[in-house]
Amino acid sequence: MKKYLIVLIVIFSINLNAQMSKKAITESLNRIYENYMREITVINDKLKNKYEPKFLKATTDKEKQALNKEYQKDYDFYLPEAEKLQAQKIKELKILIKKIETENPLIGKKKISDSSGTISKEPYKEIPDFGRMPNKETDELRKAFINNFRSDYFDLNKTVETDLRIIVDSDGSLKNITATGSNEEFNYVAIITVYSLGKKLTPSESNGYYMLKSYRLPIAINFD
Secondary structure (H helix, E strand, O other): OHHHHHHHHHHHHHHHHOOOOHHHHHHHHHHHHHHHHHHHHHHHHHHHHHHHHHHHHOOOHHHHHHHHHHHHHHHHHHHHHHHHHHHHHHHHHHHHHHHHHHHOOOOOOEEOOOOOOOOOOOOOOOOOEEEEOOHHHHHHHHHHHHHHOOHHHOOOOOEEEEEEEEEEOOOOEEEEEEEEOOOHHHHHHHHHHHHHHOOEOOOEEEOOEEEOEEEEEEEEEEOO
């Protein structure tokens, strides 16, 4: 009995310390949008199947105007359901970000000679802000971001911007990312995209320690 208990404790400990892989993050994001698209397509198909044949048969302006009014009533009927699906998608994006950050906590101040990933017990009161990333790191990170960002998840026809604030942990990992921009969904997907890259930057050093630092990374995507 004791033997089995020990095995269970070990397995449980491993699961607690497990971190989401780049693949797992990408798959989780894709799953959110696949579920959303499947549900929203059901609504769109109901409208399409009902009205497309009617519009094809309509020959006069009067018939088309009457159909437009009828379509608008049905559209308004289904709108709350579509808005509910959108709200659920946003909620799931926030949950995914929380899960990533919970499973990848800040390590904090660490001696350069310490190669372990042990979380520091020394509190960090203030993380220095280094402003914008150096050009080389900015270019590399932005290029990887553009190559991996799922623009097909958005039905937009304009340029959307967000300003990412990224904490570089003492092991170089990118942690606790926040985004400031007018499009909430775009902000969340941008954060998740950066996490999915699994990139590491050079950490800050001071008096024999690796320290935390903060950078800004402005992002703009043209959906035209």
